[in-house]
Amino acid sequence: MLNLSYIDYDKLISDMYTEINITQLDNTLQKRKKIFDFFINNISYDYKKLYELRFKNIRCDRRLEIQDVLIRKKGICNSLSVIYKLLLEKANIYSMCVCIKGHMINLVQNDNGTFSFDDVTKGIMKKDFNNDNIEIKSLKFLDMIRPIGDVYDYFNYSYSTALKLGQGIEFFSNKYTKETIYWLPVSTIDYAYKLIKKKNYDYLNLKNDKIKDYRYIVSLPDISLIQKG
Numbered sequence: 001m002l003n004l005s006y007i008d009y010d011k012l013i014s015d016m017y018t019e020i021n022i023t024q025l026d027n028t029l030q031k032r033k034k035i036f037d038f039f040i041n042n043i044s045y046d047y048k049k050l051y052e053l054r055f056k057n058i059r060c061d062r063r064l065e066i067q068d069v070l071i072r073k074k075g076i077c078n079s080l081s082v083i084y085k086l087l088l089e090k091a092n093i094y095s096m097c098v099c100i101k102g103h104m105i106n107l108v109q110n111d112n113g114t115f116s117f118d119d120v121t122k123g124i125m126k127k128d129f130n131n132d133n134i135e136i137k138s139l140k141f142l143d144m145i146r147p148i149g150d151v152y153d154y155f156n157y158s159y160s161t162a163l164k165l166g167q168g169i170e171f172f173s174n175k176y177t178k179e180t181i182y183w184l185p186v187s188t189i190d191y192a193y194k195l196i197k198k199k200n201y202d203y204l205n206l207k208n209d210k211i212k213d214y215r216y217i218v219s220l221p222d223i224s225l226i227q228k229g
Contacts, residue, residue, distance in 0.1 A: 004067065012070040013083070017090045028111045029156070031091040032118070036155050039084060039120040040127055044074040047136045047145075054144065077104045077121040084120050100167050108156075117162055119154040122147040126154070 004012075020038045022031050046068065052058040053076070065079035075083070081104040085095040094109040098117075105119040126147045128134050134142065147154070149165060162168055 009066075009070070013086050013090065016070065016083075017087055020087070022091055028091075028093055032088065032093055032108065033155065035084065035087050035091065036118060036120060036123065038087075039080065040123050040151060042073060043069065043080065043120070043124060045080075045121065045124045045128060046074045046076050047134055047141075050076050050145070051136045051138070051141055055138075055141065080104075080121050080124075081106050084118065103167075105167065116156050116158055117167075118156065119165075119167075122165075123151045123154040126151045 016038075019042070020034050022034055026034065049065075065075055066082060069075035069079045069083045081097045084106055085097055088095040088106070088108060095118075096107045097104055098107045103121070105117055105121070107115055108118055109115055125145060126149070129146060130151075136142070153161070153165065157165070
């Protein structure tokens with residue numbers, strides 16, 4: 001693992017942001033879609049790493065996974081969603097990383113004060129399934145990760161669509177990990193929706209409120225946390 005500093009990480013993210021070619025004329029949704037398209041077209045999913053995690057219980061270092069996205073342009077859902085969040089924030093679009101049944105997606109601010117979801121991981125996977133471009137051929141593994149719908153079903157979608165995509169109210173067993181990600185006993189996307197609805201959708205102010213469970217719906221809210229072991 002490279003011993004990167006905060007400045008190193010910020011430069012790598014800034015360099016990646018420059019590749020996306022966002023202009024001052026782009027509105028919020030155009031910026032967001034350009035970042036999403038960049039992931040679909042330029043970032044690879046690390047199926048080998050996911051296979052090792054799910055079937056061999058081999059876990060990589062979180063910071064190394066983030067470096068893989070920035071340097072090798074390859075990652076799994078946790079690292080992909082963190083970099084997606086940081087790129088959105090380079091475009092002044094607020095985002096949170098949300099865990100659902102052991103899978104991480106992004107909750108993203110809209111211009112009108114509402115929120116919607118992006119799942120760059122499933123978008124990349126759907127493209128790879130369409131192109132038969134997955135190096136792990138285990139049927140059990142492929143059935144586990146196979147996305148439904150189309151690539152852009154995973155961009156700017158609503159809570160009701162999240163339920164249709166299987167990102168809703170189902171129960172799962174994980175309580176927590178040793179990392180800075182926490183899981184609830186019910187789907188976190190459902191939990192986040194209900195919590196934000198209770199706050200009249202003003203979820204940007206959740207940071208300032210002393211809400212006990214805020215930590216459960218946010219992962220790596222600041223790039224400086226990448227440095228911590």
